[in-house]
Amino acid sequence: MSLNFSKQILDQVDKFPDKQILKILIAGNYTHLTYKDIFDGACPYEYALKETGIGSGDVVILILPHGLDLIFAYFGTILNGSIPSIMPSLTEKLIPEKYRKDLRSLIEISKPSALITFSDFKKEIEFLETYESSLKSVIISDEIDFINGPYKEFLDHAGLMQLDDDVALLQHSSGTTGLQKGVALSHQSVFNQLESYQAALEIRKDDVIVSWLPLYHDMGLIAGFLLPMLYGIPLVLMSPFGWVKAPYKLMQAISKYKGTLCWLPNFAYNFCAKKIRDRDLSDVDLSSLRAVINCSEPMRFSSHEMFLEKFGVYGLQEKALATSYAMAENVFAVTQGGIDQPITYDEVDLISFQEKNVAIPVKPGDGSVIMVSAGRPISNVEVKIVDSSGKFLDERQIGEIVIRSNCMLDGYYNRDEETRKSFINGWFKTGDLGYIADSEIYISGRKKDLIIVGGKNIYPKDLETIAMEINGVHPGRVVAFGVYNKLKGTEDVVIIAEIEDEYIEKKESISEDIRKRVTRESAIALRNILLVDNKWLIKTSSGKIARALNKKKYIEEILS
Amino acid sequence: MERIERSSMIKREIISTLQSRIAKDILNIPEKTIALEEPLISSGLIDSFSLVDLAILIEDVFKVRVDDTELNSDVFDSLDQLADLILSRIQ
Numbered sequence: 001m002s003l004n005f006s007k008q009i010l011d012q013v014d015k016f017p018d019k020q021i022l023k024i025l026i027a028g029n030y031t032h033l034t035y036k037d038i039f040d041g042a043c044p045y046e047y048a049l050k051e052t053g054i055g056s057g058d059v060v061i062l063i064l065p066h067g068l069d070l071i072f073a074y075f076g077t078i079l080n081g082s083i084p085s086i087m088p089s090l091t092e093k094l095i096p097e098k099y100r101k102d103l104r105s106l107i108e109i110s111k112p113s114a115l116i117t118f119s120d121f122k123k124e125i126e127f128l129e130t131y132e133s134s135l136k137s138v139i140i141s142d143e144i145d146f147i148n149g150p151y152k153e154f155l156d157h158a159g160l161m162q163l164d165d166d167v168a169l170l171q172h173s174s175g176t177t178g179l180q181k182g183v184a185l186s187h188q189s190v191f192n193q194l195e196s197y198q199a200a201l202e203i204r205k206d207d208v209i210v211s212w213l214p215l216y217h218d219m220g221l222i223a224g225f226l227l228p229m230l231y232g233i234p235l236v237l238m239s240p241f242g243w244v245k246a247p248y249k250l251m252q253a254i255s256k257y258k259g260t261l262c263w264l265p266n267f268a269y270n271f272c273a274k275k276i277r278d279r280d281l282s283d284v285d286l287s288s289l290r291a292v293i294n295c296s297e298p299m300r301f302s303s304h305e306m307f308l309e310k311f312g313v314y315g316l317q318e319k320a321l322a323t324s325y326a327m328a329e330n331v332f333a334v335t336q337g338g339i340d341q342p343i344t345y346d347e348v349d350l351i352s353f354q355e356k357n358v359a360i361p362v363k364p365g366d367g368s369v370i371m372v373s374a375g376r377p378i379s380n381v382e383v384k385i386v387d388s389s390g391k392f393l394d395e396r397q398i399g400e401i402v403i404r405s406n407c408m409l410d411g412y413y414n415r416d417e418e419t420r421k422s423f424i425n426g427w428f429k430t431g432d433l434g435y436i437a438d439s440e441i442y443i444s445g446r447k448k449d450l451i452i453v454g455g456k457n458i459y460p461k462d463l464e465t466i467a468m469e470i471n472g473v474h475p476g477r478v479v480a481f482g483v484y485n486k487l488k489g490t491e492d493v494v495i496i497a498e499i500e501d502e503y504i505e506k507k508e509s510i511s512e513d514i515r516k517r518v519t520r521e522s523a524i525a526l527r528n529i530l531l532v533d534n535k536w537l538i539k540t541s542s543g544k545i546a547r548a549l550n551k552k553k554y555i556e557e558i559l560s
Numbered sequence: 561m562e563r564i565e566r567s568s569m570i571k572r573e574i575i576s577t578l579q580s581r582i583a584k585d586i587l588n589i590p591e592k593t594i595a596l597e598e599p600l601i602s603s604g605l606i607d608s609f610s611l612v613d614l615a616i617l618i619e620d621v622f623k624v625r626v627d628d629t630e631l632n633s634d635v636f637d638s639l640d641q642l643a644d645l646i647l648s649r650i651q
Contacts, residue, residue: 093604244608246628525607527588
């Protein structure tokens with residue numbers, strides 16, 4: 001029989017039915033679940049899908065709150081042989097119209113056969129009934145009968161028949177336009193990643209993973225959900241919405257359940273260090289942690305320092321700080337660093353780094369920048385650096401990072417052209433810039449303009465388009481970019497817009513309009529808006545607004 | 561009667577403090593005047609990452625605690641409602 005998710009999870013259920021695999025924080029209390037509980041919860045979903053004619057290879061979109069139903073529906077979809085894909089639900093920031101537009105475009109491209117959601121969300125998807133789509137079934141979680149179903153006798157777990165190279169799941173990357181590119185991953189790719197990644201993490205019997213990460217994001221789904229669930233590593237899970245309001249609960253969970261592994265985006269180091277009060281940490285002991293892994297946005301030395309300073313007194317060990325470079329297209333990890341050894345920091349000359357694209361090591365002092373190593377490639381992944389023509393570059397030369405592995409994406413789902421364009425001579429072009437030194441990988445930036453806020457990717461063009469629609473803003477004279485905020489550990493979004501002369505008096509209301517529109521159409525809390533007179537913005541010789549030059553001008557003239 | 565007047569005076573002070581501190585410390589838009597009934601949370605004005613800042617600010621300034629479970633628009637969504645919540649804990 002082929003290796004597939006259903007076989008793997010059913011093996012765990014058979015061998016360890018009473019093993020407590022999951023502790024999930026719901027409304028202030030932890031619910032403990034065994035493999036048998038997970039199976040019992042998944043079967044009604046498998047039945048509901050099967051009953052409505054959803055079968056093998058059909059895509060099922062899951063829009064559910066972070067909780068038990070999401071987990072049960074995910075495994076129910078897998079057992080049915082269908083392809084699960086989790087999509088975030090509507091948040092307060094985003095306007096419903098924008099959410100519907102995104103959902104519709106996702107449906108048009110990924111052609112799901114079913115959608116599983118909850119009753120409160122029903123009204124948000126009613127509009128789907130008004131047009132032709134691939135959807136054959138909408139299942140409402142609250143209407144599932146968990147008690148009285150002839151489930152088990154009727155279920156054949158069609159997922160067991162899935163082949164190694166069948167698509168196991170779709171991962172829609174985060175970000176404003178990310179929904180249109182579903183990363184399709186085969187069973188084999190996911191297992192290849194998880195086997196290799198476990199070796200890199202030196203997984204041990206006493207490991208406990210603690211996570212608050214959203215499951216629609218690769219870091220949350222792969223590291224914070226599938227790795228533990230499929231391989232029997234106890235998982236303690238809380239919701240991202242719960243964590244963001246009470247970050248101390250993460251520390252209390254680590255302490256209570258002796259957590260050993262935890263993945264965090266860089267901003268979370270600052271967030272936890274700055275926003276947790278000591279009184280919420282009395283009795284907290286973080287000495288069980290053997291790796292806190294920084295991943296999914298640029299990693300900063302100062303964030304690690306801040307985190308260690310705050311939590312060192314609560315038992316956090318310096319050697320527990322770790323790093324990883326990961327992407328959904330490689331299932332997850334490309335590299336891993338700092339497992340049972342310190343992270344390497346590389347101090348390089350700033351001028352040669354910025355102007356000559358080379359990372360020259362220098363003694364600590366002025367004019368240098370400290371780069372955080374992302375570690376070495378995990379065993380099944382190769383990493384190279386290339387120039388714009390695709391030629392391999394030497395050590396310490398900065399160029400685009402390309403990767404090759406046996407855990408690559410099957411393709412962007414139903415987007416063959418996009419998939420083809422992402423490869424060069426068999427290597428996947430990551431779009432990230434970086435260099436290699438002593439076999440360790442350093443990430444220095446992005447090839448294309450991209451703002452990363454709290455691990456979420458934002459394309460400046462999307463924000464500029466929204467701002468240009470505001471009355472009084474000069475069409476075509478808007479620029480958006482990210483500026484690193486050292487206190488927050490992530491980027492602040494900045495928008496600069498030129499105002500038409502007759503609107504100069506109305507600056508305040510225009511600024512308010514831009515802030516509101518951008519926040520509600522992109523779910524980015526926009527705080528930094530600069531309205532300027534005609535001709536402030538620098539243009540290229542072809543008349544286009546130059547993002548990098550305007551960012552430089554902003555930093556030099558406005559920030560300082 | 562006197563008591564009611566006193567409490568409405570305190571409420572006005574709470575609102576005015578909240579108005580300036582939220583604009584300055586949380587939104588980073590000091591020139592902004594937040595209207596009394598303006599939705600704070602449901603509009604995304606105070607985003608989820610800043611809710612914990614709001615709780616810290618309230619505790620520092622007014623010495624009352626707002627639990628994390630109360631940080632949602634069902635409990636309060638405007639300066640007016642927030643001031644009432646704070647007032648009820650001061651008294």
